Amino acid sequence: MSLSSPFSEFNGVTIALSKGRIFDDTRPLLAAAGIEPATDPESSRELIIATNRPDVRLVIVRASDVPTYVQYGAADLGVAGLDVLLEHSGEGLYQPLDLQIARCKLMVAVPEGFDYQAAIVRGSRLRVATKYIRSASEHFAAKGMQVDLIKLYGSMELAPLTGLGDAIVDLVSSGGTLKANRLQAVEHIRDISSRLIVNIAAWKLQRERIAPLVEAFKHAVNK
Numbered sequence: 001m002s003l004s005s006p007f008s009e010f011n012g013v014t015i016a017l018s019k020g021r022i023f024d025d026t027r028p029l030l031a032a033a034g035i036e037p038a039t040d041p042e043s044s045r046e047l048i049i050a051t052n053r054p055d056v057r058l059v060i061v062r063a064s065d066v067p068t069y070v071q072y073g074a075a076d077l078g079v080a081g082l083d084v085l086l087e088h089s090g091e092g093l094y095q096p097l098d099l100q101i102a103r104c105k106l107m108v109a110v111p112e113g114f115d116y117q118a119a120i121v122r123g124s125r126l127r128v129a130t131k132y133i134r135s136a137s138e139h140f141a142a143k144g145m146q147v148d149l150i151k152l153y154g155s156m157e158l159a160p161l162t163g164l165g166d167a168i169v170d171l172v173s174s175g176g177t178l179k180a181n182r183l184q185a186v187e188h189i190r191d192i193s194s195r196l197i198v199n200i201a202a203w204k205l206q207r208e209r210i211a212p213l214v215e216a217f218k219h220a221v222n223k
């Protein structure tokens with residue numbers, strides 16, 4: 001005998017989103033596609049959110065878990081920052097659309113007054129704290145710099161202030177957080193925005209369900 005569950009029986013399209021800026025910035029795009037969430041994930045504790053469309057639901061996951069949910073087909077679609085996608089293998093993911101939301105820059109930052117260029121010229125082996133190990137290691141390798149990378153999961157700004165590292169690789173938008181912590185950006189690694197990602201198998205096998213959503217997002221982005 002199998003137990004029936006209202007959760008596992010869902011037979012429509014599941015979209016994985018993270019709370020905060022991704023959800024906020026995706027909301028207008030969802031609206032343009034005719035999708036209105038039934039509850040607000042910021043105030044509700046529900047992790048599965050129904051929408052006005054019985055065939056579409058949202059799941060709320062950590063930003064860095066969005067590609068994993070989509071890769072394994074637990075969600076058909078997702079919205080993930082390029083920063084997160086660059087740390088993921090990209091396996092099982094189709095990335096049809098740059099949504100141009102949650103825009104920021106991946107940068108190297110050091111304490112104010114630290115002469116980064118001089119350290120490079122001297123060939124100093126810098127300790128760099130970051131959540132973005134892959135992007136950082138590719139960046140420094142391309143520059144021919146030997147660095148020791150220290151993996152963190154958040155609050156990178158604290159690392160140089162406590163002696164954990166000489167530099168950080170982090171996302172910067174206004175620069176306010178760097179400034180508040182007396183750090184300065186010294187190198188721009190790349191521009192970041194969020195992408196629509198689609199489970200490859202769902203894209204192939206359920207094209208008639210998913211393509212109209214992708215088209216609606218595309219239209220909303222280009223408006």
Ligand code: ATP
Pocket residue numbers: 018019020021022062063064080081082083084102103104153154171172173174192193194
């Ligand atoms: P978690 O809080 O679960 O550890 P997170 O801190 O990465 O995850 P958010 O801060 O909501 O989650 O960031 C989600 C995404 O938004 C990031 O992956 C990035 O693409 C983008 N983002 C992060 N910081 C900024 C920023 N300062 N300005 C614009 N976009 C940003």
Ligand code: MG
Pocket residue numbers: none
């Ligand atoms: Mg954050």
